[in-house]
Amino acid sequence: MSKYYPKKGRVIFHVDMNSFYASVEMTRNPELKGKPLAIAGNPEERKGIVVTSSYEARAKGVKTTMPLWEARRLCPELIVMRPNFEHYREASREIFSILSDITPYVQPVSIDEGYMDITECEDKGTPLEIAEQIQQTILDRLELPCSIGIAPNKFLAKMASDMKKPMGITVLRKRDISHKLWPMEIGEMYGVGQKTAEKLQSIEISTIGDLAKADVMQLKSLLGINGERLKNRANGEDNRPVDPDAVSEFKSIGNSQTLPHDTTDEQEIQRLIRRLSQKVADRMERKEVYAQNLQIMIRYHDRKTITRSKQLPDYIHQVDDIYDYAMRLLEEHWNQDPIRLLGVTAQDLIEKQDAAMQLNLFTYEEEAKHEKLYSTIDQLTEKYGSNPFKKLKTPHNSKAPTTSFQKDFLDDYKKN
Template sequence: MIPKRHIVHIDLDSFFVSVERKFNPALIGKPVIIGGSADRGVVASCSYEARKFGVHSAMPTRQALKLCPDAILVRGTHGRYGEASREVTQIIHDAVPLYQKTSVDEFYIDYTGMDRFYDAYQLATELRQRVIRETGLPISFGMASTKTVAKMATNQAKPNGQLYIEHGKEMEFMAPLPIRKIPMLGEKTCERLYSYGIEKIGDLQKVELRFLETVFGRAGLYIWEKARGIDHSEIEPASERKSISTEHTFDADTADQRTLETILVSMTEELAFKLRKEGKVAGCMAVKLRYSDFETHTLQEKISLTAAEHILIPGIKNLLKKAWSKNNPIRLIGVKLSQLTRGSYQINLFEDNEEQIKLYQAMDNINFKYGDKTVCRAAGMEIGTRNFNPFLPSQ
């Protein structure tokens, strides 16, 4: 007999805003926008008070301020966000047997089997209270038999609440919700379903599998299962690598700064793209230099969580400038990004303008479809075929 699963989804409410409010209590209760400049910036996060006016993340800041003129625009001190995320992660790591961190502010926990000895919902409640008590951050959770339903329960429990969907009650809970509430159900899919008069999940639950397979092909089964709360995906433990790196060995030792910087640009660009592809961000960068006498120097620097090369490249160049003794030819050069954690590009939104966000999305879409380096910076194209071993294993 397959045991009943007890899956908990935890989400820190309006994470960036909540962190800023810890340091500036005057922001509590007021509409707050974390984002870039009012002219060309993008919203990284916003408070629930701002959301009531239609403000949401990734929206141009100027549009957000038109919708909510009284909003307080905060530039963002994002070094705090990585530290707050690590603090919450440590609490969860110390308290639960199996968890998965899916982003800087989101976790899944598996309490399956523990219900033989403990009340799983009570355990989750105590964990939530501990996070609130020790970090001062509001947090919500949903508990259910699958990851999909648990995440939907969390969204219904927000802000700063909790909700348990009992086994066998999944379809009943989901039925009155709009179909767009189903995680990973895209906008185009929803529009297609709307055209057939299917607006609520309850409507979708009544549709035959054969019809969905006719309309959506192989995705029809996925949609049919999701509408019924069926999700067999497991909690993946946090055993992922913590760094990613690459090196280049020169055929002949070089002290040409332009050559060195060109290779650094290309390597950094490749590593940053791979991070975005895997849904990760880095909190530390390093440059490795090996001279002609095989003496090796490494210089690293902590950074705010990012996967954007327009942020990483200047930092890497600066590390080269600090680490390199220019009268000493270089035999090998390397780049390493470490302290990796799950996180989308969204964490960088408050640094970027609308055009940069669209540029990254367009570049990544092309590279995902046609292969790495299909489009890249002109500086990185000067290298040609490089003699380096990409993505060396973590040290």
């Protein structure tokens, strides 16, 4: 069996559930199987946005973020359902429990995908046998399809899992990248968004192979340190370990400030909450993370201190959302005694690129509706060096206290 495992190096899986939300709905209502299904908000309204869809719907041209009216035009027989995130979360716990039966080295990165390091699993079969076992177990136990990428590192495993869907198992070795990976368009590379792809195309990098062979100094000039990182990925290099504790290591981001005097002045308190929310939003933007829990801290004139938090229905990252939830918590828990110190902390953080957008559909539609506006602002920011629409920001407090560690909801499966 050892001949299937490298003497040096690792064997990494990327397990990616196929059309996850739609697939979960089909397990709960078998009559939906084989039919074009979309998960969307406000199904009764034309302005709804598609969150995800079944492969039968995708075959008709239905895509994520597509307006519902357009999806129905392309697929008149489309069945539309509202999302039920509790069901999806329950299925996610079961999936990661199955993966953790194979190896303790499991790293969830979103509600429906994760990495496994099976380098030490020789006694359980070849990598292909283990992948087939995982795929079949998830299908038999949960009736859910998945695709699995097998590779020597996380980046190649992620790329491999996307190569065959649904129910695919793909092996991507370093010796395969010149004919499997390099011919792919640059926009298909994991970690390359639309703006980055456009920048790379502007210097005649149109495929992953072009990126692999590009001049590193030119890339760093164009994209900063990320340019060198992407070139390394394109050449199949990625030393990141599969970290089972990564889901526990998203730090909270918070700021607190002592008032110049104890006060019950609501306007003064609101202004401070706004400033603290702005600082938190700025730091979240720099770290490219979203939060699903918000906490406030209130220290009264007698130094009695309370903290109160709220689990949010959606991931948030913008200052207005942080401020609104902080104010709600304040209004609910402030006893009207004079306040000495206030703090605002964003918790349950997840990296932006890995966020499984658990949005209620009002938020989802707002994000989609404003996407062009955000894109225009980004272009102007890039052109002029600063965002011309942002208010002046309070300087960051370099002496801010260190933040505590918080567990992300993806760690739920460990609690079973």
